[in-house]
Amino acid sequence: MAFTISPNDILWSRTGDPVRVAARNNKDGKIILDTNFENIQDVAKIGIKNGLEPEQKAAYNIHLSQIQNNEDRHQEIRDLYNKITELKQENTDPRVIKYLENELQFRIVREKFTPENFAVDAITLGI
Numbered sequence: 001m002a003f004t005i006s007p008n009d010i011l012w013s014r015t016g017d018p019v020r021v022a023a024r025n026n027k028d029g030k031i032i033l034d035t036n037f038e039n040i041q042d043v044a045k046i047g048i049k050n051g052l053e054p055e056q057k058a059a060y061n062i063h064l065s066q067i068q069n070n071e072d073r074h075q076e077i078r079d080l081y082n083k084i085t086e087l088k089q090e091n092t093d094p095r096v097i098k099y100l101e102n103e104l105q106f107r108i109v110r111e112k113f114t115p116e117n118f119a120v121d122a123i124t125l126g127i
Contacts, residue, residue: 007022008043009021010043010044017035018108041110044106060096063083063087063096080103081115084101084104
């Protein structure tokens with residue numbers, strides 16, 4: 001299953017700052033990025049969508065409960081990143097992984113957290 005970059009997706013610049021996809025030209029593949037943090041936060045408030053099947057949703061919730069840390073939200077973000085990396089190596093359902101990645105982005109923007117060393121491939125950044 002291929003994933004595409006769509007308007008209102010939140011991506012990360014090479015400096016670790018969040019950007020919002022404002023528009024996308026389907027003919028040439030170019031995207032226009034919005035760096036206005038208020039617009040990014042408005043989009044991020046929506047959080048995760050309910051597009052998972054019941055089994056996938058159960059797996060998603062189990063993985064999130066494993067990293068829950070009410071005292072240190074930034075550590076929770078780091079743990080979620082590590083969990084996603086671990087799940088990719090275990091060949092977990094790609095749809096669950098994608099939703100966990102979306103949740104990671106949502107939490108990073110919500111907490112105004114700049115990732116220290118999260119690896120992001122060039123296609124995710126739209127380069």
